[in-house]
Amino acid sequence: MKNFFNPRNVAVIGVSRDQNKVGHVIFRNLIDSDFKGKIYAVNNNAKEILGFKIYKNVSSIKEKIDLAVIATPAETIMNVVKDCNKKRIKNLVIITAGFKEVGNGKLEKKLADYLKKNKIKMVGVNCLGVFDGHSNLDTLFLPRSRLKRPKAGGISFVCQSGAVGSAILDLASEEGYGFAKFISYGNATVLDESDFIEYLGNDKNTKVICLYVEGVKNGKKFIEVCKKVSRKKPIIAIKGGLTQEGSKAALSHTGALAGKAEIYLGVFKQCKIIQAESLEEMFNFARILEKSIKPKGDRIQVITNGGGYGILCTDAIMKNNLKMALISKDTMNYLKKKFPKIVVVGNPMDLIGDATTERYKEAIFSCLNDKNVDILLVVLLLQTPLISTDIVDVIIEAKDLRKKPIVVVSTGGEFTKVLRHNLESNNVATFTFPESAVKAVKKLVEYYN
Amino acid sequence: MKNFFNPRNVAVIGVSRDQNKVGHVIFRNLIDSDFKGKIYAVNNNAKEILGFKIYKNVSSIKEKIDLAVIATPAETIMNVVKDCNKKRIKNLVIITAGFKEVGNGKLEKKLADYLKKNKIKMVGVNCLGVFDGHSNLDTLFLPRSRLKRPKAGGISFVCQSGAVGSAILDLASEEGYGFAKFISYGNATVLDESDFIEYLGNDKNTKVICLYVEGVKNGKKFIEVCKKVSRKKPIIAIKGGLTQEGSKAALSHTGALAGKAEIYLGVFKQCKIIQAESLEEMFNFARILEKSIKPKGDRIQVITNGGGYGILCTDAIMKNNLKMALISKDTMNYLKKKFPKIVVVGNPMDLIGDATTERYKEAIFSCLNDKNVDILLVVLLLQTPLISTDIVDVIIEAKDLRKKPIVVVSTGGEFTKVLRHNLESNNVATFTFPESAVKAVKKLVEYYN
Numbered sequence A, B: 001m002k003n004f005f006n007p008r009n010v011a012v013i014g015v016s017r018d019q020n021k022v023g024h025v026i027f028r029n030l031i032d033s034d035f036k037g038k039i040y041a042v043n044n045n046a047k048e049i050l051g052f053k054i055y056k057n058v059s060s061i062k063e064k065i066d067l068a069v070i071a072t073p074a075e076t077i078m079n080v081v082k083d084c085n086k087k088r089i090k091n092l093v094i095i096t097a098g099f100k101e102v103g104n105g106k107l108e109k110k111l112a113d114y115l116k117k118n119k120i121k122m123v124g125v126n127c128l129g130v131f132d133g134h135s136n137l138d139t140l141f142l143p144r145s146r147l148k149r150p151k152a153g154g155i156s157f158v159c160q161s162g163a164v165g166s167a168i169l170d171l172a173s174e175e176g177y178g179f180a181k182f183i184s185y186g187n188a189t190v191l192d193e194s195d196f197i198e199y200l201g202n203d204k205n206t207k208v209i210c211l212y213v214e215g216v217k218n219g220k221k222f223i224e225v226c227k228k229v230s231r232k233k234p235i236i237a238i239k240g241g242l243t244q245e246g247s248k249a250a251l252s253h254t255g256a257l258a259g260k261a262e263i264y265l266g267v268f269k270q271c272k273i274i275q276a277e278s279l280e281e282m283f284n285f286a287r288i289l290e291k292s293i294k295p296k297g298d299r300i301q302v303i304t305n306g307g308g309y310g311i312l313c314t315d316a317i318m319k320n321n322l323k324m325a326l327i328s329k330d331t332m333n334y335l336k337k338k339f340p341k342i343v344v345v346g347n348p349m350d351l352i353g354d355a356t357t358e359r360y361k362e363a364i365f366s367c368l369n370d371k372n373v374d375i376l377l378v379v380l381l382l383q384t385p386l387i388s389t390d391i392v393d394v395i396i397e398a399k400d401l402r403k404k405p406i407v408v409v410s411t412g413g414e415f416t417k418v419l420r421h422n423l424e425s426n427n428v429a430t431f432t433f434p435e436s437a438v439k440a441v442k443k444l445v446e447y448y449n
Helices: A022-032 A074-086 A105-117 A162-175 A193-201 A219-232 A244-254 A261-270 A279-291 A307-319 A329-338 A357-368 A391-400 A414-425 A434-448 B022-032 B074-086 B105-117 B162-175 B193-201 B219-232 B244-254 B261-270 B279-291 B307-319 B329-338 B357-368 B391-400 B414-425 B434-448
Strands: A009-013 A038-042 A052-055 A067-070 A091-094 A121-124 A129-132 A151-159 A178-184 A208-213 A235-239 A299-304 A375-379 A406-409 B009-013 B038-042 B052-055 B067-070 B091-094 B121-124 B129-132 B151-159 B178-184 B208-213 B235-239 B299-304 B375-379 B406-409
Touching (some): A074 A091, A121 A129, A151 A162, A151 A193, A162 A178, A162 A279, A178 A193, A193 A219, A219 A235, A235 A261, A299 A307, A307 A375, A307 A434, A357 A375, A357 A391, A375 A434, A391 A406, A406 A434, A414 B162, A434 B279, B074 B091, B121 B129, B151 B279, B178 B193, B193 B208, B193 B219, B279 B434, B307 B375, B307 B434, B375 B434
Parallel strands (some): A038 A052, A151 A178, A151 A208, B009 B067, B038 B052, B299 B375, B375 B406
Antiparallel strands (some): A129 A178, B129 B178
16 A cells, blocks of 8 residues: 555656646646655646656556556546556556446446456545655645645544635645645445554554545444554544435435434444534644543643633533542642732633743643643743743653643634644644633543553 | 723833844834834933933923823832823833733732723733724834734734744744734733723724733623623633643743633633634634625635645545535536636636636636635646636636625745735735635634534
8 A cells, every 4th residue: 555655656647748737737736745755647648747758557667666546537447547557557546527427337346346356455535535745745636726735643534525625725735734645536446444444553643543434335344443543543524414404415425325414423432432513623632632642641731821711621621521630739839839829720720911932831831740731731922022932941841741731722813823833833732712612631541541 | 991002192101222132123114114103202211212202201391292101110110100190191001021920919009990980091011001903002112123013904902921922923923924903011000901802892993802911800790791792702711720730830931820721721612702712713714804804604616726725625524514515507517618628617617737826816706706616716726837826816817796705725936925925915815725624714614603
């Protein structure tokens, strides 16, 4: 499977002169990307495109090819694939649509049989293909002006819907979420969601696996694989079409027999898959699970510079059946001595509006060393000028001790965004609102329990 | 009350030379702002600050003063206020802390009695004061480098927590939410939340009122006012300290006797106040209520260019007990004739990945004219290059007909953000995720029901 994500070279088959055509966009994207491997363009009807030599077919390329990305019309696919087989290419991404999803199941079956017989692995058909945040390989036919690629990170996303996948990748680029691998597998003609989940279970770059699925292809295989993988790393899933109406819509979308909601939710539970209620939740959960170490328990200490935020955090902690930590007498006395009288040394610990970075540092490290605290929830309201930008370094330093998970809540505009991106880049999960942060903490506690 | 938000002039009392002191920051912010009124600085110990003449006291200013903002220490307050009374200033914002909240209830009582006796209105003490998105008046002591001010709009926010307020204003500036008025009223020494809600009920710039409250000062007055105002415009509220632990935290924050959750929620219901579960929800609800016209019913038509998004919208609609619209035979036949065969003319209506602006236009206007549709939920995934930027004009044109509420879901990065800001500026509510959009639609339907 490695050649799907980190091949030494790629041949794009069907690179049209027309710059709006899928094959052209894929090729141009690869040229513009930081992908280090060699790139070949194939088109039986051109000599040179974008300054690159065009090969009539893959057989006319001399080098051994690790991965072929195919974007020629459905009716040409069998011939193209046979040519790839002649060239002994073992990994194909077929972007092309026009198979089962439009009633052309016969052609798809023929293709599947041929590929299986010749032991060729294939992502597709009718898909966006793959993106790798580390190797920068990318078969997405959406231009970089519209879909920015996210940076490297630990989240991998297996996605049955190309549109959901591309929208999320684009959002992730803006929000600063780091991706390991993205797979849009379309009709799952040969490889299906379970194959990818199994592979990602062993992928060292992948810390957490996200899944958007409308219908699972092989239930038994899915259960077997997910049970195994979820012991190694978290799997977070959304099932599209959970309601009856939604399920009908799924049928006309991917032709997925969506199956009863209860069955899916039962399977998720059985496999220890974390169910997300929304895409927003999915990536909130993914970020905290990607970045946090295992908590020893569920006692949370809130540290804040805004009283109202302390209260909202407390409400959220109680609503989610988590616990407010009770710091030891020693910590309490130490901090009471250190801090002005007006600071509330308790939980929430309200460092109040004039809190400095130094005051945060005292509070964070004291709580980190207190045996009655399992998780730190740090509210940073950066609107007050007395907190300097080195609060970021304090939190990273505290996190690097790897004693307890530290989660940050920070609401604000431009300035806040810059500091949050900095924290996220250093593997600290940050949230805009107390409630979403605490919901994510709940999943962190549950996963490790 | 008008003078709190749109005074002809303002005197800032306690403008220190020290640029980190509250009075100095407030004065500098006013100079830097687009506030059109005259600004006076008062300090009994300086001649000139930031190039402005400094007055020894308000009495030495010749002009009649509409509003005084006071930032001198607590022990000086009585003298300053008496001076203001001599000058016949009827509106005060007192930023100063050091009263009831630190056990100095006696001084606060004395102040309250004096102000009431002399019929002086006062916002404060121990607060951020006010911000007006239209007049640009602003008494916030947080520098613009840290707290960006949001643009003008229809949301007003009455907030018992200064930190919650300032964080939200800063966030709003980044997200492009428009504000009418913001009031941080601190200890509510004279004017309380009910006074502001009543005023905002009659304020033409305010389309929707948001409230963060830990404890209501006068329950009877609150119920009376809110019942009256919520008939005119929506009130959305979060009660901080709903849980027992949260309520304890509120006690040490604002000294608010938080009261039992059930009582608060009962009062909210009785007054037709929309309860939000989180700050995120509050502003999602506020934006849709600010921007949308009254829907005739709860039948929603989903139009999308991504199948997966159509399914997620459908699931969310069903989970929220709303209805999927069933377009008429005529609309169905018309669109089927217009669109390529692969387009799913139904609900969700999947215009598929190669949807153009023109295809969206056909779908949107047909559904707008279909009597079986009450609300349009338009998913715009802008990662595909065939949708041009004039999709924004199509949606604004459709919205301006004022036939049906149109709500947009659009997930993505930089490009998406620009188009969404454009829509928001033109009074179209946009959301990142299907689930949050549908939850907000639910509140829109409920409010007008």
